[in-house]
Amino acid sequence: MSQQVSPSATPKRLPTLVSKEREFSWQIASNLFVSFKYAWAGISYSFHTQRNFRIHIAVGSFAIALSLFLHLKPVEIAIIAITSGLVLTLELVNTAIESLVDLTVKQTYHDLAKIAKDCAAGAVLVSAFVALLVAAILLLPPLLALIMTAI
Numbered sequence: 307m308s309q310q311v312s313p314s315a316t317p318k319r320l321p322t323l324v325s326k327e328r329e330f331s332w333q334i335a336s337n338l339f340v341s342f343k344y345a346w347a348g349i350s351y352s353f354h355t356q357r358n359f360r361i362h363i364a365v366g367s368f369a370i371a372l373s374l375f376l377h378l379k380p381v382e383i384a385i386i387a388i389t390s391g392l393v394l395t396l397e398l399v400n401t402a403i404e405s406l407v408d409l410t411v412k413q414t415y416h417d418l419a420k421i422a423k424d425c426a427a428g429a430v431l432v433s434a435f436v437a438l439l440v441a442a443i444l445l446l447p448p449l450l451a452l453i454m455t456a457i
């Protein structure tokens with residue numbers, strides 16, 4: 307359901323409009339600590355319900371641990387951490403979109419629901435491929451060099 311912003315929504319009136327929008331919220335976090343609590347609840351929900359999220363955490367942690375073990379440059383470790391973090395972030399957004407779609411259409415088939423879910427899943431897949439590519443480029447050469455010296 308799209309909401310139209312009236313032409314009179316000048317920047318001056320925007321704070322009033324935004325606060326009115328928040329009236330639709332069942333509950334609003336009262337402070338930063340409470341916001342963190344809800345954010346953690348989302349991460350915890352994804353961890354417990356999404357197998358892919360757990361796999362991405364395991365693979366990402368392994369890649370970062372390996373990059374530390376292989377003494378990669380700080381900037382290389384940062385790149386691996388960013389790409390791994392992006393996969394997890396998109397997995398969380400994917401879970402949010404799935405929930406919103408299910409909330410909207412319930413158990414009925416809708417072409418737009420399919421597009422939303424497929425695109426969200428596609429975003430995760432693209433980020434995972436990029437993370438894999440980055441990890442292979444940065445980790446494989448020093449890993450192979452280490453293996454060569456060991457045999």
Ligand SMILES: Nc1ncnc2c1ncn2[C@@H]1O[C@H](COP(=O)(O)OP(=O)(O)OP(=O)(O)O)[C@@H](O)[C@H]1O
Nearest residue numbers: 356400404411413414415416417419420423424427
């Ligand atoms: N209401 C719906 N209408 C049309 N197609 C749907 C609907 N719900 C799911 N689908 C199709 O089924 C697929 C799987 O749906 P699901 O809810 O399991 O999402 P998912 O992205 O596969 O989940 P996960 O990321 O956990 O693997 C979607 O990608 C979509 O193609």
